[in-house]
Structures are given as C-alpha cells and as structure tokens.
Amino acid sequence: MPAAVPVSYYLILSAILFGLGVAGFLFRRNIITVFMSIELMLNAVNLSFIAFSYQLRQVDGHIFAFFVMVVAAAEAAVGLAIILTVFKNRSTLAIDDVSSLNN
Amino acid sequence: MSLLNLVLLLPLLGFLACLFLPKKNLGLIRMFTLLVSLAIFVVSLGLTAPFLDKGNGTWFVTDVPWIQSPEIRYHVGLDGLSVWLVLLTTLLTPISVLVSWNYIAKRPKEFYAFLLLLEFGLMGVFVAWDLFLFYVFWEICLVPMYFLIGVWGHERRIYAAVKFFLYTMAGSVLMLAAIIFLYVKGNTFDYINLLELLQSGRLALTSQEQLLLFLAFFVAFAIKVPLFPLHTWLPDAHVEAPTAGSIMLAAVMLKMGTYGIVRFCLPMFPNAARECAPWIVALALIGIVYGALVALVQPNMKKLVAYSSVSHLGFVVLGAFSFNQNGLDGAVYQMLSHGISTGALFMLVGFLYERTHSLEIKDYGGVSTPAPWLSTVFLITTLASVGLPLLCNFVGEFLVLQGSAAVNIYWTAFAALGVILSAGYMLWLYQRTFMGEATDELKHHMPDIGARELAASIPLIILMVWMGTYTKTFLPSISAANARILEQSKTRVEMRVQATAGESVHVR
Amino acid sequence: MQDQQLWLIPALPLVGFLINGLLGRRFPKALVNVVALGSVLFSFAWVLKTFNALGGLETAHVERYFSWIQSGSLDIGFDLSVDRLTAVMLLVVTGIGSLIHIYATGYMSHEGGYYRFFAYLNLFMFFMLTLVLGNNFLVMFVGWEGVGLCSYLLIGFYTLKKSAGDAAKKAFIVNRIGDFGFALAMFLMVVNFGSLDFQKVFAAVKPMPVEQTAGLLTAIALLLFVGATGKSAQVPLYVWLPDAMEGPTPVSALIHAATMVTAGVYMTARSAVIFQHSPMAMDVVAIVGVITAVMAATIGITQFDIKKVFAYSTVSQLGYMFIACGVGAFSAGIYHVVTHAFFKALLFLGAGSVIHALGGEQDLRHMGGLWKKIPITFGVLACAWVAISGVPPFAGFYSKDEILLAAHHHAPWMYWVGVVTAGMTAFYVSRAIFMCFFGDYRGHHHPHESPVSMWGPLAVLALLSLAGGMYFKVPHYLEPMFPAAEGHHDETLVMISVAAGLLGIGIAALLYVVRPGLPDTIAAAFGPVYKLVYNKYFVDEIYDAAIVNPLVGTSRSFLWRVMDAGIIDGIVNGTGFAAKTIGGGLRLLQSGNIRSYAAWVTAGCVLVLLAIGVVAGGVR
C-alpha cells in the first residue's frame, strides 16, 4: 500500500458518490429518499471542491463548499416543508403519486 | 422634441393611460380613445407642412443612442414616402374607433388600448431609420393585431390569429437574421450608415450574399404584402378579424410590406432586386389576376375584399419592380389609395355586419331600398376600388401600369386584365348586395347610415375624390422621395461595373 | 384668344349633380327640374357664348388648368380644348341633352327616385362634356370611363329589377374590356411619345412613315379601336347595348343613341392622324363596321320589343359610322353622328312616348292602330322614320349618302353591302312603325297622348330630323381638319341607295299593312335561319358558354377551392401539421415523470463530459 494517494483518487470517490446519488434519485420512489440522494450528490460535489482546493493550495474551494452547504441547509428546510405539505394533502410519499406534471 | 416624436409618443401614452381607465366605463373608454386618436391626427397634420412646402428632403430627424452595445439608435425621420403612410395611420385609427363604437362590448378597455398600441407600432415602422428599431416596431405591430383578431374576432378567430402570427413571424425571423448579418458586417444598425457603406463599396457583399439578404428581407415583406403565393393568411385573418382590425390590417398593415420593399429592398440590394425582378413581377402579375379571379367567386364579403387586396397589392409590387419613376410613384400612390378605398370597404362591410350579423353575400339583396345613403357610400367606394378616374385608385394604377409599360407592355396588358376583373367582382358584389328586392326582414334590420357612421365615412369619401383629382398635394413629395430611392438603387449598378472591370477609375 | 372658362361647360352639370344628388331627396320636383335643366341649359348657353367669342375656330383653342398627374417626365394636366370637331360634338351633346332633359321631366314624373335620375343624368352630361373637351387622352379617358359609369347607374336605375342590374353590370364590364384597349394604347403612347396631349402626340406621329404592316402605330390604332368597339357597341363587344334598354327611355335616347355610344366614333376621328398612318387598322375599322352594320340590321328585323328594334338599329348605324371612319371619310362619320343623334333620339323618345301612352307596354305585337289615338307622337315618329330610311331630302339621306359614296370610292363591295343594309334599315324601322301605328289595336291599355313637356322636345327633334341634314353641312365645316376625299359625286350611286331605302319601306308596307299574315309565313319558311337571327345569333349564349362560365367555374372550382384552399393553404397547414406531429413525438419525452427527466439529464451530462474530453484532448 502506498503511503499516500493522489488527489485524483478523491475525485474518483466523489464521482462514485455522485453516481450513487444519481442512482438513488433515479430508482427510489420515496420522496424523502430521493431528497437524501440529492444531498448525497451535493456532498460528492463538496468533496471534489475540497480536493481541488488541496491541489491548488487555495482556500476558495472551501468557501464554495461552504456556500453549497448553506444552500443545502436552506433547501432542506424548504424541501422538507414541501414534503410535509404534500403529505398533508395527498397522504403519500411515493413520488409517482404526486406527479402532476404528467397529465 | 420634434413634432414627429410627439406624434409617436402620444399613442403610447394613450395606450398606457387607457390601461388605467376603469374597466366598466365603456363610454369613457371609447370617448377617451377617440379624443386621443383625433388629437394625434390633428397633430400629425403638422407633419405634412414641410412636404407641402418644399416637397422633398428628410425632416423631423431625431438620432439619439438607445442601447449602447450593440449600438442601437433611436433614429427616426420622415420623408415623402413615410409621411403619407403615417398620416394614413393616424387618420384610420380614429375611424376604427368610431367603427367599433357599439360593436365592441367585450373587454373594451383592452380593445381600445390595443388599437392605440397598434397605431404606435405602425407609425414606428414607417419612421424608423435604424434597422433594429424598425424590427422592434415591426414586431410591436404583431402583438396588438394578434389579440385584436384572437380575442374580438369571429368563430374561427384563434385559427386565424395563429396563422397570421406564424406567417408573419416566419418572415420576420428571416429579416432579423439578415439585419444581424448586416450588423456583423457593417457594425451598424443605422439604415443611413448602412446604405452609405453599401453604396461606397466599403461594405462589399458578394452577389450571393446580396441575393440571400435581399430574399430574407423580401420574403418578410412579401408575406406582409401579401404576395402570391404567400397570401393565404390574409382572407382568414380578415374574415375573422373585427371590423376595426380589418381596417387597420388592410389599410395600413399590408403597407408595411410594400413600404419595406420600397424603402429597404430596392436601395440596399439593387443588384439582387434587379436580378429577381422578373420572377417577382411574374408573381405579382399572377397575384393580380389570381386574386381577382378568386375574389369573383367568393360567397363571403370580407373574403372577397381580402382577395381584392391581394390583387391590388400586386400592382404595388409590379410598380416597385418596374424600377422607374412612374412605376414607383404609382406603387406608393396605390398604397395610399388602397388604404383609403379598402379601408372604407371593410368599414362598410362592417356596417352591414353590425345590422344583420352576416357576411354572406346571399343573405343580402336590395339593401339600397331601405338604406339609400349607405348604398351610395358603398357605391362610391366600390367605384374607387375598381379604379374609376377621378377617384383615388385610378391614379396609382395608371402610374403603375405606365411604369410597367415602359419596361414591358405585355406585363401591362396582363395586369390590366386585373382591372377588368375588378369591375366584375366589385360590381357583382354591389349588385347582389344592394340591388333587387329586399326581404321584409332585411328591411327591418337595415336602418340607413347613422351620424356616427357618416362621420367615419365622409373623410374617406372626400379623400377618395381628393386623391383622385388633386394629386398635387401628395404626388410631388412622393416623387421626390422615390427619385432618391431610384437614384440609390442605380448607383450600385455602376459600382458593380467598376468592380467587375477591376478598375478604380470612375466609370461615368 | 382670351380665356373662355371652358371648364364651366362640364362643371355646371356637375354642380347640378351635386346639388340634386346630395339634397334632391328633400326637394320638390319643380326644384329638381330647375337645378337639372338649369345646369344643362346654362351649359348649352355657355357653349354658344364660347363659340361666339372664339369665332371661326381655325385652330384649336386650348385652356390649361392644373397638373393632374405629374411623375417624372410625365405631366398630364386637366386641359380642355375646343376645335371644330369638338364644337360639333359639344352642340350635339348639350343641345340634344337639353331637349332630353326637358322630355324626361315629363316622362319620369311618375317614377320613384326622380331626383336621383336627374342627378345621374347631370353627371352623365359632366362626363360626356369632359370626354369631348379633353385636350389629352387621359382626360378623354376620364370622360370615357365616367360615361360608362353613368350608363351603369342609369341602366340599373330600376334597382328592384334583377334584369336591370344584370344589364348594367354587363354594360360596365364590356365597356371595361374596351377601356382596357384604350388604356393600353395610352401606355404605348406615353412610352413612345412621352405625352398624351393631342397636339404633342399627333405632332410626333405626323412625320412617321405610313405603316403597311403591323407596327407601333397599327398597335396603338387597333388598341384605340378596341376601346371604340366597347363604347360604340361594335362587334364583338356590342352585346351590352341591346340589354341596356332596361334603362328608362330618355336614357336610351340620350346615352345609348345620341351621345355616349358615338364617343367611339369621336375618338376615332380625334385620333385620325394615328389611324391614317395604318392602312391595316383602317381596314379593320371598316370591316368591323360592315359586319356590325349587317349583323345588327338582320337582328333588328326580327325583334318585337320596340326599344330593342331601335337598339339594334343604333348598333347598325354605328357600324355605318365606323365604315365611314374606316374608309377615311371621318367627316362623313361625324356627319352621321349628328344626324343620327337627331333621328335616333327622336325614335327613342317617340317610342318612349308610345310606351308612356300604353302604360309601359313595349311589345310591338300588342300595339297597332295608334296613329289615331296619339297623333302627335305618330307625326314626329314619322319624321324620324323618313329620316332614318334615307329618303331625300331628310337628315339621314345626306350623311348616309356621304358614307356610301366614300365607301364606294374605297371598295365597291362595301358600298353594296351598305346599300343592302340601308334597305334593311328602312325595312325594320318601317316594320316597327307599321306594327305600332297601323292595323288594329291589339293591346288592352287605354292609350293617351303625352304631355307637352314630352312632345315639345319631340317636335324640335322632328324639325331637326327633317331639315338638319340640309342645314348643318358638317363635312364642309370640318374640312380644315379632315380634307374631303377626292369625291366624284355619282348620281347613280345615290339613286341606288335611295331606291334601296324606298324598297325597304315598300316591302314593309306590303308585309305589315297590305298582307299582315305574310311575315309569319316567311318566318316559318326560313325556320332555322329565322330562329338563329331572332335569338341574336346566340352571341350572348356563346359568350356565356365560352368565356363567362368557364372563367367563373374555373375560378371557383379550381383556383379557389383547389389551388388556394387546397394546395397553397394545404402546404401552409401541412407545415403546421408537420411541426405539430414532430412536436407530438417529442412531447412523449416530456412524460412529466421526473425520473425520466433525470435520466435524460444524466445522459446529457455524459455527452457534455465527452465534449469536454474531446475539447481538452484537442487542446493537448
């Protein structure tokens, strides 16, 4: 085992996690799980920000990741509120049952 | 602020003010619109002063930056070609308001507001000297007309409105592409600058580029004219439009196309225009006879008049592409007189529709017995439309035919067939509608022309006679503007001679 | 020569038209009469005053007012002029016009739309005078189209009758076809001579060589003649004139006998310079004249409607005038215009008087024996009868004689055809007179004599018909303009033509007075021929079948329904439909299912990444 891994490994990990997030989004039906998959994707992106930040020896990547986190927090607040409302109105959490875009 | 800016601004202000009127108060709304449009007309009369006085030149020019980058300027001005079209617009707007007086009950506020917006857009088209500004006005016109047809039209209004919109958009998108191309090449949207660049040869276009640009502009205009075979939106739009919409559409909006041809197509791309002229003239000639023949058999009055417009506007295109003074003068004169006569025809058909709610000719007959004055006004308009001397259309048609005769007498002979046929369909219409015995029901529903209707008709009748007899009011300024356009569309021929000869020596 | 205010001559009737047209509805009849008659009489007076002031009129007196159409080098003004030719026409138009206006006050007194009738009549006078006075072809064209319009309005005066409307429309459209030729001729003139002024055009034409075959001048002359055939009812465009009899009788007399229909002759004579340069065009004019004269005369023989008989007679007589023009005897043609105006106006007005007396009856078969009941009418009609039959020394004899002699000089066969036609003319007019006034009364209405306002003008016209030919030596007056052909006055030829006329009267007397049963026998004997002629050679039907119906039919079933609605609109709507279909296909992708969107996004990401890879790889 090498003593250290290059930054590209972190990027590949980020890609894998992002892919898992996409998979969750694609194949899960529970609206909360779908939401969590989105959070997973955001995290994956954060990882690559921080990895690049290390590569470039700049702190800006951290700042971006920080902003992403802020947005994620806001999104979670609003998103969960929406989920609550949807559940109140439809009594279901299955994403296919609440699709009104599809006539 | 020059008078022109005032005239241009007033309808826009009127439009905005109209939006703040109370929705329910029909009387206030229409009276307000009438007064505003009349005021605009009166003010616009002042625009003619320099043209009656001197006859030529460009007046009331305003040239200020509008958008910094890309540089688009608010550049407006008036020459002999524009001024009468502006006046036509300002005259027909109050008439349209009068015509709609009792007819529009649904959403009157929006209706009258759109009429004013339409006036604003139409005038803008005729006075814009910046290509981008021109395009903006061109598109502004589309919106109110779309709604006029789509909201206040008859049964198939949505179909007609969408067809109208798509047809026109299809053309204007091409025009926009051409305008942008010119901007990329010449780095200016300003018409005067562009023309200068093109003429001096500093903006050199290959003949293929010129041809494509010409076609892009021409197709946009030809759809609006409408030139055969791009005309099928017109009958539908007219039949479905409310009376005021038909009037504005036929009398002014179609002139946007012919105005564009004369203003832009000929001077900017003279070589391409000359190259295409035989084909375009052929289409115009077909349109003249074809429109007349199809008009002959229409069972619906508005369709009949619409097809007659196709025929009449064929004359305008024919005249424009004769490339001589007579033809061009005739074309412009025909634009104006067609505006007056066909506007009046649509108005009168509208009067009939208000009485019986039918546009089918077979539902009429013998109207002259209960409504003699209405039939008299209709007859005069009919005669103007068939080109009787001393009435307006004759002068235009005569000059157009004279101009085309100078090029090719067979064109003239073919086009003159349209004049014969026009007598056929218009008089047949008149006979079937106004002569014979009226049924009792028709008599009951057919009061004679009222004061309001008379107020709308008389100015048009007077103009028909005026334009037919005392052409000195209009023709000199038109001639002067056309002479300049002809000059501009000639010089480039020399340029090409120079270019092909490969010499820097001045040829002539 | 000082200004003569020539514009007043047409302007006065125009003022009359405007007053009566706009306000006449509220006027009492007397006031309408004052306005209508006053304007025409004043105009007549002004004509006389003008001639008095202008004297001999050796050269044309031109007055220019304002420029009408000015475009480039083309400058057409509202210019009026008077020369001897105009003078003759002006006197005929205003003189006969005044008489007919007076007559009409009596004839129309019981009709509705009285003011409208007189307004139209005044408008007609305005246009006719403009036509005659115009100093360029375009002003002439204004009058030319204008009289066509008035003809339209007056033929269709009885708006409730469909046949009147049809006839009016037919007249206008057929005239339009003629105008088409006139207009094309004008365009050619402007293109080649740069002007439409008579003086300039003729000055340009005069030095040109005489064209033996086709050429510019032949084309112009023939196109002008197309105009003339329309207005003056020559073959093949004569079909509107018989139908035009739907109009009130004074109209038939004024417009369709005395003045408007002779405009073609006037125009031909006016353009004599052009015609003279093209022998071919002259031949065409003469031959068309001959054909028209014969054809119309044969039809006239068979008709039973009194006005139709005279209408065909008019067509035939107009043919005579064109024979005169075609053989180069323009002054003889104008001479016949004048005498014809006298006796044909009289014939029509007399017929109107008969119709008036019989309460609207027009069929000769329902008349008869009227000479005792309406003696004045009979008296004046008899004058017209002898005049048109060419009995010397009455009006018709002189002008017809001039024409026939000129024709003989040009081509003897034309003379012989002319003589036969003269015989036929005498025959059918005599036939009409005999059927109307002799024998037993076959109608039911109680006849009554017309009022003085009607027979007064008739008496004046009767006087003119009798003596007009003798006193108004038109060819002599026009000699400065149209030098007389080197005519040797051959007494024999004159005798023959007179004999032909008398023979016609004699045969008519034999058939319709002495042996009333004979005509039917003859008609039966010539069954098919008679039928052909009686039905006017089926020309109207042929035109309908060959031109009108195919045109309308094709327009309706092919151009409109197939071409316009089918093909052109089909392509347009097809484009729309195609866009819709493609859009519909694409719409399936927009399932509204978020996950499938996500899948698409993922696929899109792959493409973007690939693109990045390609670009980055390329950079490296």
Add this chain to the structure above:
Amino acid sequence: MDAFLFFLFAAIAVACGINLVLQTHPISSALSLIGVMGSLAVLYLLLGAEFMAAAQLIVYAGAIMVLFIFVIMLLNAGAERSKSTSLLAKALGIPALLAFLGVIGFLIQALLPNTELVKFGAFTGGTAQAIGRKLFTEYLLPFEVTSVLILIAILGAVVLARKEI
C-alpha cells in the same frame, strides 16, 4: 497512514452510499447518509479542511440530518411499496449512469495524470481563521446574500408548513 485512512473511509462512504440506495426504509437510508457524511468529514480533515470537516459534522450530520429523521418520524414513513419504476428511467438511466462513471473516471485519469499526493498537514489553509478572513473580505457580498437566502428559506418553510395549506 494517509492512504490507509483514505481507503478506509472511502470504503465506508461508498458502502453507506450503496446502502442508502438499496434500503427501502427511509430511516435506514438516512442513517446511511449520516455514515457517508461522517466519513467525508474525515476525508476533509485529511485534505486539510479542518473548518469544513467540523461544519460537515455540525451542519450536515447534525442539523440537516436530524431534520430529515425528524420528518421521517413525524410522517411515520414506512418502507416503500415496490412499484415498477419508469421504464425509461431504467433503460436510459442505467447505461447513462455507467457511461457517466466510466467517462468521468477516464477523464480524471487522462486529464489529471499527475495530481499531488495527499498528505495530512501539507495544506494548512483551511483553518477557521483563513476561511473567516476570506469570507468577510473577498466573499462578503455572497456571504451576506446567503444570509438573505436562509432568511427566505425560513420564511418559506414557515409559510409552507402552516396548517391552512
């Protein structure tokens, strides 16, 4: 040591990620997500992002995930009833996903061949002090905007969660 820690926590993160996708009950997914976030925090630390690591744990694992679990429990969300998912999502999504992973992996290898080795302590710019300085100088405006964003989010959440809707 650095490599070991990376592989260990990478494995945990991936395992938890897979678990998140495969579990049918949302509460299991939520717990897996916490696992992912925790291991990511360690990896941040390795990359010298000490402030971010702390924030990750406090904000994400602490606040946000608590909110999720709270909602799941509030709604008493049960396991998913198995229903056929969109055919298109499967037919297109699976190959697209695989292609995505393949392409991005290849691109990272191809375009970034010689990246730095990650050694703990090699980069020390990620302290709270450094980030604070950046945030309140260069990124002041965006930072203030985020505060507005969060305010709006709070308002939105309050409005949405009201009883009347």
